[in-house]
Amino acid sequence: MPAAVRFVNVSRRFGQVRAVDGVTLDISEGEFFAMLGPSGSGKTTCLRLIAGFEQPNEGHIEIFGETAEGVPPYKRNVNTVFQDYALFPHMTVGENVAYGLRIKGMPKAERERKAKDALAMVKLKGFEHRRPGQLSGGQRQRVALARALVNGPKVLLLDEPLGALDLKLREQMQEELKALQEKLGITFVFVTHDQGEALSMADRVAIFNEGKIIQVGTPQDIYEKPRSRFVADFVGSSNVLSPEFAASHGGAAKWTSLRPERIGVFPPDTKPPQGHASTDGEIKMISYQGSVTRFSVECGKLRIHTEIPTDEAASFEQGDRVRLIWPKSAMVTMEDAA
Known part of the structure; x- marks a missing residue:
């Protein structure tokens, strides 16, 4: 046909x-x-x-x-x-x-x-x-x-x-x-x-x-x-991770996409479950968006964005130290960094 x-x-x-x-x-x-x-x-x-x-x-x-x-x-x-x-x-x-x-x-x-x-x-x-x-x-x-x-x-x-x-x-x-x-x-x-x-x-x-x-x-x-x-940036929003960061957090040494909704926000002493990666940072901005709340977290030289249900966001404030945790499987390697 x-x-x-x-x-x-x-x-x-x-x-x-x-x-x-x-x-x-x-x-x-x-x-x-x-x-x-x-x-x-x-x-x-x-x-x-x-x-x-x-x-x-x-x-x-x-x-x-x-x-x-x-x-x-x-x-x-x-x-x-x-x-x-x-x-x-x-x-x-x-x-x-x-x-x-x-x-x-x-x-x-x-x-x-x-x-x-x-x-x-x-x-x-x-x-x-x-x-x-x-x-x-x-x-x-x-x-x-x-x-x-x-x-x-x-x-x-x-x-x-x-x-x-x-x-x-x-x-x-x-x-x-x-x-x-x-x-x-x-x-x-x-x-x-x-x-x-x-x-x-x-x-x-x-x-x-x-x-x-x-x-x-x-x-x-x-x-x-x-x-x-x-594509990662144009379709939705994405955190683009460098090959070095991805490799040091259980991914491949390639440019990697990590969607904000796959990242959880937790107190700094939280232990990541099996098969998960984590990084620590400081909340720089909190943006209420109805059913979800968006966080901008400074993790060293990297700014990571995450979205969590609004009813889970109430316990965090701007300036808090937090631990971001995500499944390693959520890190998607990309063919092109452009």
Whole structure:
């Protein structure tokens, strides 16, 4: 079975800037795939290459086994949902959703029926006659989604579609998007700079930086086994331990990632259990974050951050000497210190 989307050594240049630099990638049919990275990392350009809005300078792109280079957007079996929704304000919601079907010459009765079905799918049944200006941001996002889905694309491209929504609505839409993708079974390619979105929704995540893919894997792999300092720092937060520190605390003599939530905070005389490592330090900062409290602890020349449940944090104060204890298995060696 061919991949839904395949990149083979794809590059896209804008003048002297390599926005995409030698990317090779397979996205499986029916996969919810996230492209995650900071602004300017190349993820959106990759999405535009799939959509046909950009063409590669080098390399090869396939969509379900068919060559994509030179094929215009309207001839590709993909649709895009944009962050700004791109709805026509002078059209009704129903007309917006049916617009692509109208362009294809579908009879009016049939396209109206399909538009109603698509709106029902995104929980907007009965909204056909409203105007976009009468809708909330979340409702406009659903209309944009229905408009993309009504064409029956084999690949749906989502370009930071939740970026304009407030936190509560964004979390709700994350759940709805994931449920919708599982129900439809089509390939979703989702671009975001929000690691929480990528980890909560995607089957696999590609981490981008400076036009290259740094690491691809399941959300669990990306978070638990970062291969580089960039991934460890960008996805969540991490303590990056030097080879010397890691080796002296039961790890390998390599650059090592240690997640804050794996580190416990204890009185200085606490004995570490079997299979655990420890280091002593002074609490320099305490940050309340709701269910967890974050500590910044100075351990010699190293500043270590740890997160513990807030109900366990009450007995510690800034300036206290403490012992940090963690399982040796929580230290993950990295291939690259960068």
